Amino acid sequence: MSQQEQLSRWRLILGSETQESFSGMGGMSLSQEELLMDSALGAIYGGPGESFGGSGGGGGKGPSSPHISKWLGDLRSLFDPETVAVVQNDAIERKGLKQLLLEPELLEGLEPDLNMASTLLMLKDQIPKKSKESARAFIRRIVETINKMLESDVRRAVTAALNRRAHSPLPSASALDFPYTIRRNLKNYNQELGTIIPERVWFFDRASRVNRWNVILDIDQSGSMGQSILYSSVMACILASMSAVNTHVVAFDTQIMDLTPLCADPVDLLFGFQMGGGTDIAKSIAYCQSLVEVPAKTLFFLISDLEEGGNRAGLLRRLEEMKDSGVTVIVLLAIADGGKPYYDAQTAQRIAAMDIPCFACAPERLPELLERALKGQSLEGLAKQA
Numbered sequence: 001m002s003q004q005e006q007l008s009r010w011r012l013i014l015g016s017e018t019q020e021s022f023s024g025m026g027g028m029s030l031s032q033e034e035l036l037m038d039s040a041l042g043a044i045y046g047g048p049g050e051s052f053g054g055s056g057g058g059g060g061k062g063p064s065s066p067h068i069s070k071w072l073g074d075l076r077s078l079f080d081p082e083t084v085a086v087v088q089n090d091a092i093e094r095k096g097l098k099q100l101l102l103e104p105e106l107l108e109g110l111e112p113d114l115n116m117a118s119t120l121l122m123l124k125d126q127i128p129k130k131s132k133e134s135a136r137a138f139i140r141r142i143v144e145t146i147n148k149m150l151e152s153d154v155r156r157a158v159t160a161a162l163n164r165r166a167h168s169p170l171p172s173a174s175a176l177d178f179p180y181t182i183r184r185n186l187k188n189y190n191q192e193l194g195t196i197i198p199e200r201v202w203f204f205d206r207a208s209r210v211n212r213w214n215v216i217l218d219i220d221q222s223g224s225m226g227q228s229i230l231y232s233s234v235m236a237c238i239l240a241s242m243s244a245v246n247t248h249v250v251a252f253d254t255q256i257m258d259l260t261p262l263c264a265d266p267v268d269l270l271f272g273f274q275m276g277g278g279t280d281i282a283k284s285i286a287y288c289q290s291l292v293e294v295p296a297k298t299l300f301f302l303i304s305d306l307e308e309g310g311n312r313a314g315l316l317r318r319l320e321e322m323k324d325s326g327v328t329v330i331v332l333l334a335i336a337d338g339g340k341p342y343y344d345a346q347t348a349q350r351i352a353a354m355d356i357p358c359f360a361c362a363p364e365r366l367p368e369l370l371e372r373a374l375k376g377q378s379l380e381g382l383a384k385q386a
Contacts, residue, residue, distance in 0.1 A: 008030060008031075008034055012030075012034060012037055012038055012041065033078070036074050036078060037078050037079075039074070040071060040074045040075050040078060040087075041087070043071055043091075043095075044087060044090050044091050044094055044095060045090070045094075072100075072106065072109045072110070073109065075087060075088075076109070076111065081111050084111040085111045085112075085113035085115075085116070088100065088110060088111060088113060088116055089113065089115045089116060089119075092116075092119060098123060098126075101116070101119065101120050101123055101127075101135070102123070102126065102127060102128060102131055103131060104130055104131045104133070104134035105134075107131060107134040107135060107137070107138050108134055108137070108138075110138060112138070112141045112142050112145060113142075114142065114226070114227050114230060115226070115227075116138075117138070117139055117142045117226070117230060118226025118227060118229075118230070118275075119226070120135060120138065120139065121139070121226065121229070121270060121271070121273060121275055122223065122226070122275045122276060124271060136267055136271070139267050139270055139271070140267050142230060143230075143233075143234055143266045143267055143270070146230060146231060146234040146363070147234055147238070147266070149363065149364060150231075150234060150235055150238060150363070150364075150366060150367065151238050153367035153368075154235060154238045154239065154366070154367045154370060155238065155242065156367065157367040157368065157370045157371035157374075158239070158242055158244055158245060158370065158371070158374065159244070160371055161370075161371045161374035161375045162213070162244050162245075162374065176201065176202075177202045180202050181198055181200075181201050181202050182196060184198075184200070184202070185197075185198040185199060185200070212243075212244065212245060212246050212297070213244070213245045213246070213297050213298070213299060213374060214245070214246045214248070214291070214292070214293060214294065214297060214298045214299070215239055215245050215246070215247050215248070215298075215299045215301070216247075216248045216250065216288050216291055216292075216298065216299070216300045216301065217232055217235075217236050217247070217248070217249050217250070217301045217303060218250045218252065218284055218285065218288050218300065218301065218302045218303065218304075219232050219233075219249065219250065219251050219252070219273075219303045219304075220252060220253075220279060220281070220303060220304035220305060220334070221251045221252065221253055221273045221274060221275050221276075221277075222253060222275070222276065222277065222278075222279050222305065222307065223275055223276045223277075224305050224307075224334055224336060224342055225275065225303075225304070225305065225334050226275065226336070227334075227335050227336055228303055228332070228334045228335055228336075229270065229273055229275070230270065231335075231363045231366070232301075232303050232332075233249075233266050233269045233270050233273075234266050235366055235370075236249045236263055236266075236269065237263050237264070237265070237266040237269060240260075240263035240264070247260070247263060248260050248288075248291050249262075249263055249269065250284060250287060250288055250291075251272070251273050251274070252279070252280065252281070252283070252284035252287075253274065253276070253277035253278055253279055253280070254277060254278040254279065254280045254283075254309065254310070256283065256284050256287050257272070257274070258287075259272045259273070278309040279304075279307055279308060279309040279310065280308075280309060280310035280311075281302070281304055281306070281308050281310065281315045282308070282310050282311045282312075282314035282315040282317075282318050283310055285302065285315065285318040285319060285322065286318055288300060288322075289318065289321070289322060292322070292325070292327060295322075295325040295326035295327045296326045298326075298327045298328065299327075299328045299330070299373055299374065300322060300327050300328065300329050300330070301330050301331075301332055302319070302329070302330070302331045302332070303331075303332045303334070304331070304332075304333070304334060304343075305333065305334035305342050305343045305344065306331075306333070306343050306344040306347040306348055306351075307343075307344050308344070308347060312347065315347070316347075316350055316351065316354070319331075319351060319354065319356060320354055323354065323355075323356055328373055328376070329356050329357075330356070330357045330358075330369075330373060330379065331348070331351055331356060331357065331358040331359075332359070332360065332361055333348060333358065333359060333360040334360070335360050335362075335363075340360075341359075341360030343360070357379040357380075357383055358383075359379075359382070359383040361382065365382060365385075368382065369382055
């Protein structure tokens with residue numbers, strides 16, 4: 001990189017107010033593209049005189065939609081998607097530009113981003129009618145991205161775990177274990193007919209409704225849970241679409257909402273959450289205990305930052321009761337800012353001391369976590385890698 005390129009980069013980083021100093025160091029004027037970059041970044045990171053309109057004389061009314069639209073267009077044409085997502089979020093944080101999320105034409109121009117989606121879900125009750133479809137479309141783009149990452153691995157994980165379970169004497173075409181049946185009947189190959197005539201056919205026990213695994217996701221919907229809610233909702237809908245497991249989704253703050261009927265569509269499910277408010281985890285676990293039918297075939301996920309606003313002793317007691325009844329209990333800690341865990345450390349330590357897995361799991365490891373849990377394997381390795 002030449003000295004001139006280095007000077008130009010530092011000038012862009014430090015802002016337009018440093019132009020005179022850089023000129024004194026022999027720096028040349030910025031190119032037309034660099035001037036556009038300077039203007040786009042200055043609107044968010046510049047001094048009080050810099051704004052979307054370029055003049056800073058908005059009279060306190062804030063930037064107009066056309067100015068924001070032009071700024072978004074410049075941003076997307078000048079920077080890579082990852083940088084665009086960072087600047088978009090800073091626009092809301094620094095400039096209070098909720099307008100970005102409430103105007104349909106602006107929503108269509110936003111780069112998909114988890115933090116932006118979390119903010120949008122928190123503001124969903126403020127979204128005007130004209131923007132609702134654009135808001136859903138924006139959330140659906142995020143959902144599709146997460147779904148591509150998780151769906152095939154989640155399905156494989158469930159199939160791999162349950163196909164290794166005991167066979168059932170109850171015949172069902174949908175549960176026929178073809179590979180196992182063929183292996184056990186190879187000795188019965190009929191050369192004249194050119195086929196195997198099986199003496200016995202084996203079926204998976206997962207075909208029986210009574211023997212299905214019950215997966216309960218108990219999801220904290222407080223304001224810090226945005227990214228965790230996005231990943232949990234997509235995984236819940238994938239599981240709900242599989243006949244091998246029975247899935248429940250419960251959301252809680254100080255109140256409890258059973259969102260299971262919304263699991264047909266992850267966007268509907270996400271818009272069912274009411275993000276923000278207090279937290280009563282113990283109360284929610286008590287409700288989830290009522291959903292347990294066969295403890296030995298129930299997998300319970302508590303997904304929370306563990307910032308208990310209710311009875312902390314009650315929370316620990318309820319978790320211990322559920323574990324002692326035979327339920328597989330797993331606590332997944334909240335994640336934020338690209339996967340960093342966010343949680344109450346003291347409560348997490350007390351849960352872990354009860355021999356209940358309690359850790360933050362990277363989203364891409366969720367299928368592996370699910371498979372190990374269904375197989376009854378230790379999660380210690382996953383917890384150490386978290």
